[in-house]
Amino acid sequence: MNIREEICNICHKMYSRGWGAFNGNISVELDNGAILVTPTGVSKELMTPEMLVEYPSPSCSTEIKMHLRAYAQRSDIGAVVHAHPPYATAFAVAGKPLDGSKLVEMSLTIGDVPVAPFAEQGTEEVGDSIAPLLAKHDVILLANHGIVAVGANLLEAFAKLETAELCAQTLLLARYARLLG
Numbered sequence: 001m002n003i004r005e006e007i008c009n010i011c012h013k014m015y016s017r018g019w020g021a022f023n024g025n026i027s028v029e030l031d032n033g034a035i036l037v038t039p040t041g042v043s044k045e046l047m048t049p050e051m052l053v054e055y056p057s058p059s060c061s062t063e064i065k066m067h068l069r070a071y072a073q074r075s076d077i078g079a080v081v082h083a084h085p086p087y088a089t090a091f092a093v094a095g096k097p098l099d100g101s102k103l104v105e106m107s108l109t110i111g112d113v114p115v116a117p118f119a120e121q122g123t124e125e126v127g128d129s130i131a132p133l134l135a136k137h138d139v140i141l142l143a144n145h146g147i148v149a150v151g152a153n154l155l156e157a158f159a160k161l162e163t164a165e166l167c168a169q170t171l172l173l174a175r176y177a178r179l180l181g
Contacts, residue, residue: 003028004049010158014083015044024083025061028154037061062122069127070150073134079154081161084146087168092141106167110139110160118143139164
C-alpha cells in the first residue's frame with residue numbers, strides 16, 4: 001500500500017468511527033520534503049488517493065497552518081493527524097486534560113494529553129496554541145475543537161490519536177462509574 005492509499009485508509013477509519021466527516025485532516029511529509037495533505041471540503045468517507053494534494057495548494061485543508069507549525073517545530077515529525085473523536089473532544093470542550101497516570105496504556109505510550117488554549121479554526125493561532133505543548137507532547141487536545149497527534153509516520157500518529165480516544169472513553173466511563181457509587 002502506498003502512502004496515498006494509507007492516508008485514505010486512515011480517513012475511512014476516522015469516518016467509520018464517527019471521528020469526523022468533513023472535519024479532521026491528515027498530512028504526511030514525503031521523502032522529498034513535500035507535504036501531502038487531505039483537501040478541504042471532502043468527506044473522509046469519500047476520500048480517494050487522487051484527491052490528496054501537496055502543499056501549497058488552494059485546496060489544502062484549512063488546518064494546514066497547524067500541520068506546518070508541527071513540522072517546523074520538530075524534525076522527528078513525519079505525519080500529523082487531526083480529528084474530532086467524541087470522547088477526546090468532550091475532554092477538549094470541557095477543558096480537561098487526559099491524565100496519563102490513570103491508565104497503564106497511556107503512561108506507557110502517550111503520557112499526559114494537555115489542552116491547548118482556544119484558537120479560531122484555520123488560523124495561525126491554532127499552530128501558536130499547540131507550539132509550547134509540542135516540545136513534550138505528541139497528542140494534544142484542542143480546546144473546543146478536537147485532538148491532534150503527531151508521529152514519525154502516519155501509522156504512529158494515528159495509533160497515538162486512537163489510543164487517546166480509547167483512553168478518553170475509559171476515563172469518562174470511570175468517572176460515571178464513580179458517580180454510581
